[in-house]
Amino acid sequence: MLEKCSSSIKGPFNAAVVSNRQIGERLYRLRLEFSGPGAETFAKFKPGQFAQIDLSGAALPPAEKIPEGLLDTSGRNILLRRPFSFADVDKQTNKTFVDLLYRVVGPASLRMTTLSASNLLSVIGPLGNGFWIPQGKKKALLVMGGMGAPPLQYLAKVLSANYPDIEVTAFVGAKTTRELPFEGRLDEISQQLEFALREFAKYGAKSMLATDDGSAGYHGLVSDCLSQWFASSSWARDTTIIYACGPDAMLAKVAQIAKDKAIDCQVSMEQMMACGIGVCQSCAVPVRSELSSGNVATSVRTSNGASQTAYKLCCEDGPVFDSREVVFSS
Numbered sequence: 001m002l003e004k005c006s007s008s009i010k011g012p013f014n015a016a017v018v019s020n021r022q023i024g025e026r027l028y029r030l031r032l033e034f035s036g037p038g039a040e041t042f043a044k045f046k047p048g049q050f051a052q053i054d055l056s057g058a059a060l061p062p063a064e065k066i067p068e069g070l071l072d073t074s075g076r077n078i079l080l081r082r083p084f085s086f087a088d089v090d091k092q093t094n095k096t097f098v099d100l101l102y103r104v105v106g107p108a109s110l111r112m113t114t115l116s117a118s119n120l121l122s123v124i125g126p127l128g129n130g131f132w133i134p135q136g137k138k139k140a141l142l143v144m145g146g147m148g149a150p151p152l153q154y155l156a157k158v159l160s161a162n163y164p165d166i167e168v169t170a171f172v173g174a175k176t177t178r179e180l181p182f183e184g185r186l187d188e189i190s191q192q193l194e195f196a197l198r199e200f201a202k203y204g205a206k207s208m209l210a211t212d213d214g215s216a217g218y219h220g221l222v223s224d225c226l227s228q229w230f231a232s233s234s235w236a237r238d239t240t241i242i243y244a245c246g247p248d249a250m251l252a253k254v255a256q257i258a259k260d261k262a263i264d265c266q267v268s269m270e271q272m273m274a275c276g277i278g279v280c281q282s283c284a285v286p287v288r289s290e291l292s293s294g295n296v297a298t299s300v301r302t303s304n305g306a307s308q309t310a311y312k313l314c315c316e317d318g319p320v321f322d323s324r325e326v327v328f329s330s
């Protein structure tokens with residue numbers, strides 16, 4: 001069962017690459033296999049937690065395969081591990097398999113594309129606090145934009161396995177159809193507003209799709225699609241919860257919707273991370289100090305003195321926060 005959790009440093013563990021498939025433009029799905037103590041540890045990985053992966057040993061692709069725009073930076077040394085969440089965790093006898101969806105955005109994710117079966121990676125995790133399920137919830141709305149999808153896919157799996165009484169609806173947002181981080185998406189797409197995206201349908205969840213350019217599903221922002229759902233569906237304040245992961249601007253809008261409807265909402269924040277374990281202080285998230293408990297790092301009084309902004313660490317206190325706690329910049 002999912003309770004609010006915290007984690008200490010785990011590992012590093014070796015993970016073997018099982019497969020690494022391109023599923024779209026600059027989009028890949030990587031499957032890793034843990035055995036021994038790593039298998040035990042990663043079997044307990046909760047949706048929304050993350051792992052720090054060492055990609056310093058991975059090779060660069062040949063120059064002609066490097067996307068335009070990344071040529072200048074591609075040769076950089078990868079000194080720091082990179083944070084990734086998982087789209088699936090699958091425990092089988094004495095092994096644990098994890099699936100990672102990644103987009104090529106810089107030198108480390110570019111090197112990831114050259115990984116192939118039996119390459120070994122050093123992985124630290126599970127890190128951070130994942131999503132939790134407050135008691136009494138009957139409807140979970142999973143709202144995701146772009147690469148915010150992976151942890152919510154895994155959450156859909158955990159909800160269907162452990163919380164069969166909770167009805168799950170996924171709201172999937174992307175700039176355009178081509179950027180949906182799912183396999184087989186082209187044959188799944190329909191122009192209808194509501195249809196089953198295979199990634200969520202397999203867990204019994206309904207799904208709604210929104211694309212900024214209207215190439216499929218709702219024409220517009222996924223947060224507007226969510227607002228429309230609230231206006232046209234039946235829901236109850238105490239038994240509904242929103243889980244969201246995606247760009248900051250999307251999270252801010254979803255948090256505002258939750259506030260207006262007075263329903264619970266958890267947001268998974270994405271910050272640049274250096275250490276991932278609470279040491280470097282590079283991943284501060286502004287929070288409302290009057291609503292925060294625990295590890296509040298810094299406190300600053302605002303000019304009118306009415307409320308205070310404090311900072312929590314995304315890697316240690318998050319990445320998942322109660323949306324009421326976060327001060328969004330957008």
Ligand SMILES: Cc1cc2nc3c(=O)[nH]c(=O)nc-3n(C[C@H](O)[C@H](O)[C@H](O)COP(=O)(O)OP(=O)(O)OC[C@H]3O[C@@H](n4cnc5c(N)ncnc54)[C@H](O)[C@@H]3O)c2cc1C
Pocket residue numbers: 050082083084085086100101102103104105106107108109110147150151269270271272273319
């Ligand atoms: C908790 C967490 C979970 C994540 N899960 C995933 C995942 O499942 N799939 C995935 O593709 N990516 C995920 N990321 C982002 C991933 O860590 C970065 O894409 C990766 O570190 C990029 O490394 P790079 O060397 O390729 O690019 P870099 O050169 O490090 O970055 C290239 C550009 O990407 C942007 N960027 C990189 N990291 C971040 C970040 N953390 N937040 C906001 N912008 C960033 C910046 O604009 C940067 O200039 C996650 C990040 C966090 C913090």
Ligand code: FES
Pocket residue numbers: 272273274275276277278279280281282283313314315316
């Ligand atoms: S990434 Fe170093 S403290 Fe969070």
